[in-house]
Amino acid sequence: MTTTQVVNPATEQVVTTVELVGAAETDAAIERAQRAAADWRAVAPGDRARLLRRFAEAVDANLEQLAQLEVANAGHTIGNARWEAGNVRDVLHFAAGIPERLLGNQIPVAGGVDITFHEPLGVVGVIVPWNFPMPIAAWGFGPALAAGNTVVLKPAELTPLTAIRLSELALEAGVPEGVFQVLPGKGSVVGQRFVTHPAVRKVVFTGSTEVGKEIMAGCARQVKRVTLELGGKSANIVFADADLERAAATAPYGVFDNAGQDCCARSRILVQRSVFDRFLELLEPAVHGVRVGDPGDESTEMGPLISAAHRDRVASFVEPSTKVAFTGTQPDGPGFWYPPTVVLPDAPSDRVLTEEVFGPVVAVVPFEDEADALRIANDTEYGLSGSIWTNDVGRALRVSRGVEAGNLSVNSHSSVRYWTPFGGYKQSGLGRELGPDAALAFTETKNVFIAT
Ligand code: TAP
Numbered sequence: 432m433t434t435t436q437v438v439n440p441a442t443e444q445v446v447t448t449v450e451l452v453g454a455a456e457t458d459a460a461i462e463r464a465q466r467a468a469a470d471w472r473a474v475a476p477g478d479r480a481r482l483l484r485r486f487a488e489a490v491d492a493n494l495e496q497l498a499q500l501e502v503a504n505a506g507h508t509i510g511n512a513r514w515e516a517g518n519v520r521d522v523l524h525f526a527a528g529i530p531e532r533l534l535g536n537q538i539p540v541a542g543g544v545d546i547t548f549h550e551p552l553g554v555v556g557v558i559v560p561w562n563f564p565m566p567i568a569a570w571g572f573g574p575a576l577a578a579g580n581t582v583v584l585k586p587a588e589l590t591p592l593t594a595i596r597l598s599e600l601a602l603e604a605g606v607p608e609g610v611f612q613v614l615p616g617k618g619s620v621v622g623q624r625f626v627t628h629p630a631v632r633k634v635v636f637t638g639s640t641e642v643g644k645e646i647m648a649g650c651a652r653q654v655k656r657v658t659l660e661l662g663g664k665s666a667n668i669v670f671a672d673a674d675l676e677r678a679a680a681t682a683p684y685g686v687f688d689n690a691g692q693d694c695c696a697r698s699r700i701l702v703q704r705s706v707f708d709r710f711l712e713l714l715e716p717a718v719h720g721v722r723v724g725d726p727g728d729e730s731t732e733m734g735p736l737i738s739a740a741h742r743d744r745v746a747s748f749v750e751p752s753t754k755v756a757f758t759g760t761q762p763d764g765p766g767f768w769y770p771p772t773v774v775l776p777d778a779p780s781d782r783v784l785t786e787e788v789f790g791p792v793v794a795v796v797p798f799e800d801e802a803d804a805l806r807i808a809n810d811t812e813y814g815l816s817g818s819i820w821t822n823d824v825g826r827a828l829r830v831s832r833g834v835e836a837g838n839l840s841v842n843s844h845s846s847v848r849y850w851t852p853f854g855g856y857k858q859s860g861l862g863r864e865l866g867p868d869a870a871l872a873f874t875e876t877k878n879v880f881i882a883t
Contacts, residue, residue, distance in 0.1 A: 435588055437449055441726050443767070457624040458624065464609055464610075465581070466609060467609030471551075471607065484527040490519050490523060490597070495513070498512035518566045526574050529577035529870045542883065543881050545879070546881075551578050552875060556635070557583070557585070559571070559637060562693060568584055578873040581610045588616070594613045595613050658864065659860045661855060663815035663855065664786070666701050666808040670804075672822050674842070675709060676713060679714045681844060682793075683759075684844060685818055686793045687732075687771045693789075696788075697816070700793055700795045701797075704799055707797045723768070753781075759791075773794075781794070801826065808834050808835075813859045816838045837863070850865070851865065
């Protein structure tokens, strides 16, 4: 059995060692999930709902433990980690409302009755990245279980601890064996087997666009269902008529939250030229004010990056020739730290403007008018998220409709609510998670005509 060492990114100390699942064990788990699926789909809706509520309550009762695990494993600030564990609980409570509400249609037809059913797919494979190990896992397994599927879940190799604990809590809550299994292992082994094993009927993948394309191509061979949540290069568009003080004070948190390791990070700030200099003057103290340090400290706002390799990758975006406007702070000593960094690119083709950094680096660029703002915002293969700052309601709506992205917020930087849909345009993904239709991504619609 191979193992991996889990490292605390804030201290570089080994937290624990985890055994990695291989190909044969993955197949055995998928087959267990397949056997469990027949019974799980037959559990009465009210009983399945009750089990999910109990699972949610078990998460709530262990919220602090889960949060502390994420602080140690991923370097998330304790405030964020508590929110993330709470999000798992809330997604499960929301999912618990699904079984009794998985309504079909009765469609008027001649000569009989026509009804539709939303039937479970069978085994669903969920592949999770390291940046938000808990919420991203739950957005897949919550509605998938609620719709009557069984789930095999692969956490990222770097961050398996909370997913392992969640699978234990599911069992303690009474979710039957085989219904929700967590398989720590390599993407190239466990994740690939989800793609190639015919009993896995759907893959939910969150991660890089590069790997997402391979997953989609692999799934195509079996016409396997797939949901993809991939990268982003989101724009924070600040118009001259906005509350500039608020826009500047909040902009750092729209990109530096989770040290910028957020697919929704607003990593391009577009500012109307007439207020460009003023905005930068206001942004500088806001960036200096971001409290970077020990993620376990209640007042910390930004922790370290996930690994030394990832820090090198982030640093590669700030080249010797890059014009750095200003940077924030970072602690001394061990840990994979990188300071909040604001750059002023020379050209639209600069890597820092075209590629996802996935770290605390933001590029600020000027625009002339509404049309120019939309042109720049949409000049990317990605389309996940974004913000629009203006006090003109008409403009807020026009620009919201014009930006090619799945999740926009006006005069705020919020992206995620478990009861609203989440997902990307263009190469940011395929399909939607969360929201009122979350369960439908885990069902087939069956139409039945009964002659009368
Ligand atoms: P990836 O390298 O793509 O890894 C994501 C997951 O896929 C990991 O569990 C990984 O396993 C697994 N994997 C890797 N290669 C695989 C393969 N060939 N077959 C099956 N599974 C495979 O991404 P990452 O670097 O961990 O995460 C960062 C990326 O995720 C960013 O681009 C970010 O934007 C994106 N992201 C998107 C969203 C949404 S919602 N759109 C949310 C969060 C993150 P290992 O751990 O073994 O590598």
